[in-house]
Each structure stands twice: as C-alpha cells, then as structure tokens.
Amino acid sequence: MKILLIGATGLLGKAISKELEGKHDIIRAARHNADVKVDITKPHRIKEMFEQVGKVDAVISATGNAHFGPLEEITPELNEITIESKLKGQINLVLLGMSHVNDGGSFTLTTGVIMDEPIYQGASSAMANGAVKAFVKSAATEAPRGIRLNSVSPTVFQESPEKLREFFPGFEPVPLSKVALAFRKSVEGVQTGKSYEIY
Structure with missing residues (x-):
C-alpha cells in the first residue's frame, strides 16, 4: 500500500513508521524534515500536500497540537489552538x-485517553479528542467507495518524557510499539467507524 503518514517525525509517527515500513510504501509528512511539508492548521497547505503526493491507499494522522492548562485560565484564544490543530486539522x-x-482505502486519526479518563489541565484536549471520535464514527457511515475511517486512542506512552507522564497519575503507560499495532490494524484490517482504545 501507499500510505501517507502525517506527523511522521514525532514520537508516535516514528513508531508507526517503524511498524509499517518494509511492508508498505510510506510517504512521511510533517512541518519539517519529512518527504512532504504540511501544516494541518492551514487548509490550503493540506490541499498542496495531497496534490503533491497524488493518490494513496491510506492516510494516517499522528499529529495535532492541543492546549493544556487549568480550566480557569483557558481563554477562547488558547482553546482555539486545540480546535485549529487537533480537531479541525485532522478532520x-x-x-x-x-x-x-x-x-x-482508509483514514486513521488520533485521539487520546483523556476523552474517557480526565486529567488535570486536559479539558481542551479532551474536547477535541471526543469530537474527532464522534466525527469518525458518523463519517464512516457515509464514506464513499468503500473508504474506511477509524481512530486510535492511546494512553500515555512508556517512552514519553517523565515530566509528561506525571500528568497521568495512576495511568499505566503503554509501549509505543503496542500503539503502532493499532494503526496497522486500522490500515490493514476491515473495520470502520472504530475507536481503537489502547489503555
């Protein structure tokens, strides 16, 4: 398969790439240091990426920025960071x-555990994760030409920096290799409208 992997240079993107390379033709996209440059917050950049890449069999999104901060300090402007990237960018x-x-073919988007298990300072990100999951579930029922849509919702990674893992007290971190398998299952499998929850 010809697979477009967006967010390929990040921690998750590298793990997905490692799982799929050798089996598929991977086109890596990111803001920097990738085969194709893209900024998912800008629709015209997304269009340019697809025009440059041409037809593909699968699109994987392992990207999406989100604002983290105490609820009483979140402004509409800060929340917009999450909406523009994690939510609208992926959709x-x-x-x-x-x-x-x-x-x-297929699309696989990325959400996260905090849509189901809240953490302190995670309200904005949880909002986007839940919305992406709902979009995938609904859009999958209307997708044309046998195209499938799924999302992968991982918990915190074992490989995440310790400072990040501290935001997830009592959560059991999972290895990136296990999360990457869920993306492979989404791409190579048959299910659609599914949220693969790796908790």
Whole structure:
C-alpha cells in the first residue's frame, strides 16, 4: 500500500513508521524534515500536500497540537489552538483528502485517553479528542467507495518524557510499539467507524 503518514517525525509517527515500513510504501509528512511539508492548521497547505503526493491507499494522522492548562485560565484564544490543530486539522485531512484516497482505502486519526479518563489541565484536549471520535464514527457511515475511517486512542506512552507522564497519575503507560499495532490494524484490517482504545 501507499500510505501517507502525517506527523511522521514525532514520537508516535516514528513508531508507526517503524511498524509499517518494509511492508508498505510510506510517504512521511510533517512541518519539517519529512518527504512532504504540511501544516494541518492551514487548509490550503493540506490541499498542496495531497496534490503533491497524488493518490494513496491510506492516510494516517499522528499529529495535532492541543492546549493544556487549568480550566480557569483557558481563554477562547488558547482553546482555539486545540480546535485549529487537533480537531479541525485532522478532520480537514478527511474532508480535503477523500478524493485522493483510492477505493477501499482508509483514514486513521488520533485521539487520546483523556476523552474517557480526565486529567488535570486536559479539558481542551479532551474536547477535541471526543469530537474527532464522534466525527469518525458518523463519517464512516457515509464514506464513499468503500473508504474506511477509524481512530486510535492511546494512553500515555512508556517512552514519553517523565515530566509528561506525571500528568497521568495512576495511568499505566503503554509501549509505543503496542500503539503502532493499532494503526496497522486500522490500515490493514476491515473495520470502520472504530475507536481503537489502547489503555
């Protein structure tokens, strides 16, 4: 398969790439140091990426910025960071990329555990994660040409910096290799409208 992996240079993206490379033709996209440059907060950049890449069999999003901070300090402007990237950025990959995915292809987006298990300072990110999950579930029922849509919702990674893991007290971290398998299952499998929860 020809797979477009967005966010390929990040911790998660590298793990997904490692799991899929050798089996598939991976086109890596990111803001910097990738085969293709893209900023998912800008729809015209998403369009340019798809035009440059051409037809693909699968699109994976392992990206999306989100604001973290105490609820009483979140302003509409700070919340907009999450909306523009984690939420709209990922959804626009589907809306703008549908015609670039081959029949029977797939989209896999990324959410996260805090949509189900809240953490302190995570309200903005949880909002976007839950919205992406709902979009995938609904859009999968309307996707044309046998195209499948799924999302992967990981918990905190074992490989995450210790400072980040401290925000998840009592959560059991999972290895990135296990999370990457869920993306492989989404791409190579048959399910659609599924949220693969790796908790």
